[in-house]
């Protein structure tokens with residue numbers, strides 16, 4: 001089912017889950033187990049990230065098309081500009097269309113390992129906005145995009161830039177946005193107020209990162225620019241040697257965060273599952289959002 005149809009059906013809040021393509025067959029088996037477990041809460045859509053290298057990109061294609069073929073879950077394929085010409089992207093879109101994939105999350109992508117800044121290849125795209133325009137012009141897909149309530153690390157004017165480009169993404173054909181994760185809801189509230197003032201009317205779905213392993217999330221956050229508030233660090237660091245207590249605290253914190261977002265009218269909750277089901281199942285259960 002197309003994302004714009006899912007969004008237009010008016011069911012709120014939507015629940016969606018994101019997965020990444022594992023590097024090994026064993027990892028892929030684990031992913032399928034995780035997907036099956038999460039299918040129990042009937043997410044409104046599931047998305048699969050797209051890596052910078054060839055083999056994980058192949059896995060994304062395989063996983064997305066298998067989800068479409070073998071499950072009732074609407075898949076969203078992430079697609080980036082990294083290392084791809086417009087012909088490469090056109091060929092992949094054709095392949096997705098032939099397999100009945102209807103939804104693309106269009107991104108610029110992060111620089112591949114070993115490079116410190118993004119560089120478009122000759123004949124490729126510079127920004128997510130270029131990719132969105134290209135997909136929209138070719139037609140046949142509902143398009144989602146990314147946005148950053150705390151500002152993308154490369155945006156010189158912080159959130160104001162991200163809001164300007166978010167509106168541009170909407171004007172170029174995106175019908176929904178999913179945010180980078182954040183832990184302080186005030187960032188989302190203030191971002192949404194400014195986005196609405198700038199004319200952003202499409203649903204902006206907050207990305208939720210349940211904390212199962214705090215040191216890992218602290219590393220991710222340093223790279224992607226998500227702030228770890230002091231209160232969170234103080235609560236999580238003493239639990240470093242007690243994984244069960246850390247997971248329980250992570251579930252409790254994310255449940256409270258989600259409850260506040262839903263009460264404030266967030267159109268959905270997009271869970272960064274990291275290919276693990278337990279925390280997302282518990283949070284969705286606590287919120288009573290299972291279908």
Ligand SMILES: Cc1cc2nc3c(=O)[nH]c(=O)nc-3n(C[C@H](O)[C@H](O)[C@H](O)COP(=O)(O)OP(=O)(O)OC[C@H]3O[C@@H](n4cnc5c(N)ncnc54)[C@H](O)[C@@H]3O)c2cc1C
Pocket residue numbers: 048049050051052078079080106107108109110111126127128129130145146147152153154155156161162165178179180181207
């Ligand atoms: C929900 C979500 C899913 C993600 N999935 C993946 C994934 O599957 N694979 C992956 O590699 N990465 C993924 N990422 C990470 C993402 O690729 C990085 O954050 C990347 O650095 C920026 O991608 P973008 O699409 O937001 O880029 P853009 O929107 O192009 O923004 C990148 C920078 O350029 C600026 N900018 C944007 N448009 C313009 C313009 N038209 N002119 C000038 N400047 C502009 C922005 O202000 C920003 O600083 C994801 C991020 C999110 C939030």
